[in-house]
Amino acid sequence: SYELTQPPSVSVSPGQTARITCSADALPKQYVYWYQQKPGQAPSLLIYKDDERPSGIPERFSGSSSGTTVTLTISGVQAEDEADYYCQSADSSDSSVVFGGGTKLTVL
């Protein structure tokens, strides 16, 4: 089955840049979406179609893609960015949705 692999955790100091990767295990790679989930809250859409930012999402959040790896970059990390981040895509063989295992971002 199609899998997306994320690092379990990433730690960064305030003001630094955090990079969270999401690796697909096969080609062709479908678009990847990123969601942010703060403790006790529902997930919310952060990035769509690899690198597009919905309205209202701060510019410090950006996405990029290279081969089978997509990266969420958070520039100038703030304490409020501490959350779990999930990538999501689709299995091209059956259009089923797949989530990565999630990455806990800790702001030191």
Place this chain on the structure above:
Amino acid sequence: QVHLVQSGSELKKPGASVKVSCKASGYTFTSYPLNWVRQAPGQGLEWMGWINTNTENPTYAQGFTGRFVFSLDTSVSTAYLQITSLKAEDTAVYYCAKEGNDGFDIWGQGTMVTVSS
């Protein structure tokens, strides 16, 4: 304002059934698919499947066939998730999510289902 509002927490005994509701507002309910996502305590997000809100045809992910049923009442813009023969491992937060043109753009607040004797 687009919203999905889910029903409240449930405490059920093993073997019982539960029905979670997800009421949409602020958009044309039948124009966008509605997905269901499970999150077990301390775990990640798990896609359960989706329902076509226009045809009412459900699609279930692997592992969510048999005891899980997606349904709609389009007259009140509400989707339902029913789980039968509940097991302890069904304890989780269940989310509904509207699938827009660019991902799961609106999420319900989640419904905690606890299965315990």
